[in-house]
Amino acid sequence: MTVEEQIRDIVARITRVDKSIITRESTFKDIKADSLDVVQALVAVEELFEIEIPDEEAQNFQNFGDFVSYVENKVAQTEKV
Amino acid sequence: MELDGRVSLVTGASRGIGKAIALKLAELGSRVAVNYVAIEESNKADADGVVESIARLGGEAMAVEADVRDSGAVKAMVDEVGDRWGKIDILVNNAGVNRDTLLLRMSDEAWDDVMGTNLRGAFLCTKFAVRYMMRQEWGRVISISSVVGRVGNAGQSNYAASKGGIIAFTKSVAREMGSRNVTVNAVAPGFIVTEMTDKLPPETRENMQSMIPLQRLGRPEDVAELVGFLAGDKAGYITGQVITIDGGAFP
Numbered sequence: 001m002t003v004e005e006q007i008r009d010i011v012a013r014i015t016r017v018d019k020s021i022i023t024r025e026s027t028f029k030d031i032k033a034d035s036l037d038v039v040q041a042l043v044a045v046e047e048l049f050e051i052e053i054p055d056e057e058a059q060n061f062q063n064f065g066d067f068v069s070y071v072e073n074k075v076a077q078t079e080k081v
Numbered sequence: 082m083e084l085d086g087r088v089s090l091v092t093g094a095s096r097g098i099g100k101a102i103a104l105k106l107a108e109l110g111s112r113v114a115v116n117y118v119a120i121e122e123s124n125k126a127d128a129d130g131v132v133e134s135i136a137r138l139g140g141e142a143m144a145v146e147a148d149v150r151d152s153g154a155v156k157a158m159v160d161e162v163g164d165r166w167g168k169i170d171i172l173v174n175n176a177g178v179n180r181d182t183l184l185l186r187m188s189d190e191a192w193d194d195v196m197g198t199n200l201r202g203a204f205l206c207t208k209f210a211v212r213y214m215m216r217q218e219w220g221r222v223i224s225i226s227s228v229v230g231r232v233g234n235a236g237q238s239n240y241a242a243s244k245g246g247i248i249a250f251t252k253s254v255a256r257e258m259g260s261r262n263v264t265v266n267a268v269a270p271g272f273i274v275t276e277m278t279d280k281l282p283p284e285t286r287e288n289m290q291s292m293i294p295l296q297r298l299g300r301p302e303d304v305a306e307l308v309g310f311l312a313g314d315k316a317g318y319i320t321g322q323v324i325t326i327d328g329g330a331f332p
Contacts, residue, residue, distance in 0.1 A: 036260060040215055 003049070003075055004068045010044045011064065024065030031064075041067075049075050082110035083313040088166045090159070092116040092149055092206055093176030095127035097275035098225060101301030102173050103131050105309045107140035111171065114162040115144045118176070149176045149202030159209040169213040171312045174203040174224035174247070179240045192239045199243035200250070207254060211263060220263035221312045224251055225304070226323060228271045228331045244269075248323050255321030264320035266311050271327020273299040294329035 001009075004024075012019035015033045022031055028038055042053050045067075051074045061067045084106060094103040095117040107113045113135060117128035128144040135142035143165065147158035163169055178198045180191040203224050214220025229237055230244025248267050255265035272278060272289045278298070281289075290298060307326050310316055325331060 034260070036215075036257065043212065 003072050006048065007041075007045055007068055007071060008064075010048070011041050014040050014044070022064055024063065024068065026064045027062065028064075045071060049078075051075065051078060083309070083315070084171070085110035087111040087170040087312070088114070088162065088168050089171035089173065089312065090114040090116065090145075090162050090169055090206070090210060091173040091175055092202065093118075094131060094173075095124045098270065098273060098301045098304050099173070099175040100127075100131050101305040102175060102308045103142070104134060104138075105302070105305035106171065106173075106312060107135040107138060107142060109309050109313070110140075111312070112141045112166055113143075114158075114166075115142055116147055116149070116158065116176065117144060118148045119146050120148070149206055150197040152205055155202075155205040156209050159206070159213075163213055168217060169210050170217075170219060171221040172206055172210040172214075172223070173308060173312075174206055174222070176202050177225065177243075179237065181236045181240065183236055184238050187239060195239040196243050196246075199240070200246040203247055203250060207250075207265075211254075211258060214263045215258070215261045218262045220258070220261070221316075222251075222254065222258075222263065222265040223308050223311050224265075224267045225308075226251070226267040226269040228269050228325055228327050231269055231323070231325070232331050251323065252321045259320060262317075264311075264317065266316075266319060266321070267323045268304060268307055268311070269323050269325045269327070270304050271299055271325070271330045273301060273304060275301060292330050293327070297328065299326065299328060 008019050008022050011022055015031050015037050017031050042058055046053055049071060057070060089106045089111045091099055091103045091113060093099040094115040103113050103115050115128045115131045117124040119125060132142040132144050145158045145161055147154040149155055176198055178195055180195055182191060207222050211220060224247045226247040227244040229241045230248055233241050251265050251267040258265055304326055307324060
């Protein structure tokens with residue numbers, strides 16, 4: 001599974017929406033995620049990929065695609081090290 | 082039974098109120114992780130003793146070592162329980178210490194030590210345990226505060242601050258977790274007979290007793306009964322509360 005697919009699974013599980021409706025353009029509001037859903041997703045993604053996502057960075061995510069891109073970059077950096 | 086199929090973690094459960102709570106939760110059908118800290122050598126033996134008592138009653142328990150002040154150790158403990166039994170339903174933040182002295186004589190260490198175990202410990206255990214509870218949309222966090230955290234006590238400014246902190250922490254986390262069906266409550270015992278109160282001079286104990294309408298000091302089992310109730314489905318509509326259990330001394 002790609003990073004994107006894994007994150008989509010996590011977000012879908014937490015927000016209980018069908019994962020097919022989560023696109024890169026979806027905002028958290030589109031998928032009816034409240035602030036606790038978002039935090040829960042961040043923590044789950046941090047644990048899965050063993051990365052840290054500071055709140056200041058997470059606040060900049062405008063949509064699902066931003067979230068995925070950030071994690072993809074982080075994971076790539078970790079792999080290089 | 083009320084807690085059949087549940088998994089509980091009780092901190093500071095090798096003796097005193099924590100031990101009584103661990104035994105009660107097991108009696109109600111829960112599997113119980115009995116936390117202890119390896120600071121005193123006797124703690125491990127005491128925790129193993131609690132596990133054996135539960136096994137003798139036909140229950141299932143395990144002893145788990147962790148200093149609740151240590152974030153890494155708490156996470157490892159919570160995951161150990163989660164890995165072994167697949168989930169955590171009930172957390173009882175009971176681990177507590179006191180280092181009593183008047184403010185003017187209180188060292189920085191006495192302050193930090195008490196705040197560290199009593200308040201930071203509750204924060205860390207709750208933070209890691211609720212991850213399991215949120216996922217399954219069922220959970221109980223029950224923290225042992227104290228009447229002293231409500232009304233204060235000379236010579237216990239550190240202890241009272243930590244126990245008052247637990248009350249404010251409880252009310253805040255209850256608000257955060259409500260949408261996930263995780264209830265968060267505090268229990269505020271009064272004078273309970275434990276090793277902690279055994280150290281008090283007899284006249285202090287008599288003095289305490291005279292303030293209690295029910296005319297006796299509390300027993301750890303009194304507190305355990307209340308925690309057992311709060312842990313069950315029947316207490317599902319109670320959250321963000323502090324329930325005092327003190328024989329009527331501080332209504």
